[in-house]
Structure formats: C-alpha cells, structure tokens
Amino acid sequence: xxxxxxxxxxxxxxxxxxxxxxxxxxxxxxxxxxxxxxxxxxxxxxxxxxxxxxxxxxxxxxxxxxxxxxxxxxxxxxxxxxxxxxxxxxxxxxxxxxxx
Numbered sequence: 696x697x698x699x700x701x702x703x704x705x706x707x708x709x710x711x712x713x714x715x716x717x718x719x720x721x722x723x724x725x726x727x728x729x730x731x732x733x734x735x736x737x738x739x740x741x742x743x744x745x746x747x748x749x750x751x752x753x754x755x756x757x758x759x760x761x762x763x764x765x766x767x768x769x770x771x772x773x774x775x776x777x778x779x780x781x782x783x784x785x786x787x788x789x790x791x792x793x794x795x
Contacts, residue, residue: 717740735749735753
C-alpha cells in the first residue's frame, strides 16, 4: 500500500501528463509483444516526424475506419424481418398471490 506522499506524487505526475496531452490506458497483448508495444508508445509520444510516420504505418496496417454511431440500427434495418407482421406482444402475468 502506498503512503500519502507517494499517492500525491503519482497524482501530480499524472496531472502533468494530462496537461501535456497524454492519457493512460491499458492494452492487452501477448507477453512477447510487450517491448514492441512499449517502444511504439515511446515513439508516438515524441510527436516528431518519425511518430507521424509510425502512426500512418500502423493505421495502414490496421486499416479499420472509425466506427460510426448508429451501426446497430442500420443492421436492424437490413434484417430480413423488416416489414414482417410479427406479434411481439406478450401476455401480462402478475404472478401468483402469496400470503406473507
């Protein structure tokens, strides 16, 4: 368990990082990729031309466009059940009476 001075030091360090635009987050990966991910994070944090090149390379490799809101609604609208007259009303059952 950390003492109060250690907690204050960590809080102030994280506050300084936030002011610089950094954000802490957790990544799940294989143990063998630990150093690769750490070195990539260090390079991206430097924010120079090499960092921008690394960003572009990773974006090209991942190649996934950011998700747009409303994806679930669009999927439901593409459903083959659209327009089908389904009776989705369930009978209301209050249960049985119990004397306590």
